[in-house]
Each structure stands twice: as structure tokens, then as C-alpha cells.
Amino acid sequence: DIVMTQSPDSLAVSLGERATINCKSSQSVLYSSNNKNYLAWFQQKPGQPPKLLIYWASTRESGVPDRFSGSGSGTDFTLTISSLQAEDVAVYYCQQYFSTPPAFGQGTKLEIK
Amino acid sequence: QVQLVESGGGVVQPGRSLRLSCAASGFTFSSYGMHWVRQAPGKGLEWVAVISFDGTKKYYADSVKGRFTISRDNSKNTLYLQMNSQRAEDTAVYYCAKERGTDSSGYYQLTPDSWGQGTLVTVSS
Numbered sequence: 001d002i003v004m005t006q007s008p009d010s011l012a013v014s015l016g017e018r019a020t021i022n023c024k025s026s027q028s029v030l031y032s033s034n035n036k037n038y039l040a041w042f043q044q045k046p047g048q049p050p051k052l053l054i055y056w057a058s059t060r061e062s063g064v065p066d067r068f069s070g071s072g073s074g075t076d077f078t079l080t081i082s083s084l085q086a087e088d089v090a091v092y093y094c095q096q097y098f099s100t101p102p103a104f105g106q107g108t109k110l111e112i113k
Numbered sequence: 114q115v116q117l118v119e120s121g122g123g124v125v126q127p128g129r130s131l132r133l134s135c136a137a138s139g140f141t142f143s144s145y146g147m148h149w150v151r152q153a154p155g156k157g158l159e160w161v162a163v164i165s166f167d168g169t170k171k172y173y174a175d176s177v178k179g180r181f182t183i184s185r186d187n188s189k190n191t192l193y194l195q196m197n198s199q200r201a202e203d204t205a206v207y208y209c210a211k212e213r214g215t216d217s218s219g220y221y222q223l224t225p226d227s228w229g230q231g232t233l234v235t236v237s238s
Contacts, residue, residue, distance in 0.1 A: 034220055036220060038222075038223075038224075040224040042158075044158075049208055049228035049229065049230055049231055050150075050158060050208075050225075050228055051228070052213075052224070052225065052226045052227075055213065055222060055224055055226075056222075061226065091157075093157065093158055095158075095160075095224060097222060097223040097224040100163065100172040100223075101160055101172070101174050101175075102160050102163070102223055102224065103160060104157060104158040104159070104160060105157075106157050107157040107158070
């Protein structure tokens with residue numbers, strides 16, 4: 001099974017500053033036949049279900065603000081929020097969907113400094 | 114728009130059974146695989162099970178294999194999770210979620226793109 005590890009576990013960033021969350025998979029999630037990374041990012045605000053932000057490691061879901069971006073390939077990935085807004089306070093999860101079980105990372109709690 | 118509404122949660126004693134339901138609307142239910150994902154109080158997301166669009170393929174997390182059964186009724190647009198031999202560690206909010214499916218480029222994605230609000234299951238004597 002592929003294990004997903006996020007860092008840091010929590011992060012405090014000032015409004016308007018950049019936030020960076022890392023995700024590492026125990027095996028590559030890059031499928032060579034289509035050159036796509038089977039990696040998604042989710043945002044979960046308190047009391048709400050998760051929301052898909054990014055799929056294919058770097059493609060924003062419809063309606064997601066462009067301050068959210070994803071990057072990386074193979075086993076190392078990053079979610080970046082270019083200019084933190086108050087409404088971005090949440091827990092963020094990465095998930096690999098290269099193989100079952102489609103495991104989630106442990107989550108990164110993002111707060112305002 | 115996609116709507117997923119879970120029901121069936123509650124308090125159950127250890128060793129007993131419970132069945133969750135997820136009523137789907139706003140999309141062609143019979144064309145998409147569906148997931149159950151759970152979240153213990155104050156903890157992260159744990160994937161539980163997935164079923165293919167036609168119900169022929171099912172996969173489970175090791176933590177529930179042999180105890181939980183995922184199923185669907187495409188005529189009723191409803192997803193189910195039968196939970197047997199429940200344990201205290203099964204206490205969680207259970208979410209149903211729709212897979213993203215095949216995109217315009219023809220590539221299939223298992224990852225969920227729409228989630229219900231969840232139903233709380235508490236296993237306690």
C-alpha cells in the first residue's frame with residue numbers, strides 16, 4: 001500500500017503571505033503511460049466535509065481560486081497558497097489515487113499567525 | 114448540482130450491526146463509482162471502501178475488510194454501507210463521496226469530487 005506523509009502537521013502564516021504544504025508518497029504516483037500524477041488535494045473547514053481543490057497534482061477544480069496551486073511529480077508534491085486569506089483556515093489533505101487503497105495524508109492544519 | 118445525503122448513523126453497541134445509506138441526486142448515479150470515507154472525532158480522513166459504477170468491483174480498507182460491505186442500488190440512486198461486528202474504533206463521521214470518473218481527456222480518476230455532509234456513528238456500550 002502507498003503511504004502518504006504530509007509536512008508540517010500544522011502551520012501558521014500571516015494574512016497575505018505564502019503558505020506551503022508538502023506531501024510525500026512512499027511510491028511514485030506518476031503513471032508513465034499518460035504522464036499524470038494521481039495526486040489530489042482537499043480542503044476541510046471546521047464542521048464541513050472535505051472539498052476537492054486540485055487533481056492530477058496541479059489542476060485546479062472548477063471554482064477554486066487561483067491563489068491555490070499544486071506542483072510536484074513522482075513522490076514529492078506541494079500545495080501553495082500564494083496569498084493567505086482568512087477563509088483559507090482549514091485542514092488540508094493530500095490523497096493518492098494511483099492504486100487502492102487511495103490513502104490520505106494525515107492532514108496539515110493551517111492557521112493565521 | 115450533485116447532492117449526497119447520508120443517513121442511518123447513531124449509537125450502536127460493540128459487536129452489533131448498522132447500515133448506512135447515501136441518497137444521491139443531481140448526476141447520473143449509475144455512471145460513477147462511489148466511496149465511503151470516515152473521520153474519527155478530531156482525527157484525519159480514512160478511506161473505507163469504494164464500489165464501481167455497476168457494483169461489480171468493491172475494495173475495502175484492511176481495517177474494515179470482512180466486517181463492512183459496500184453495495185448500491187442504481188434503481189434507487191442509493192449507496193449503502195453494512196457495518197457488522199462494530200468496534201469502538203469504528204466511531205466516526207461517515208461520508209459518502211462520488212468519484213471524479215472519466216474526464217474530457219478520457220482519463221479515469223478514482224478520487225472523490227463531491228461529498229455528503231456525513232453521518233455520525235458512535236460505537237459504545
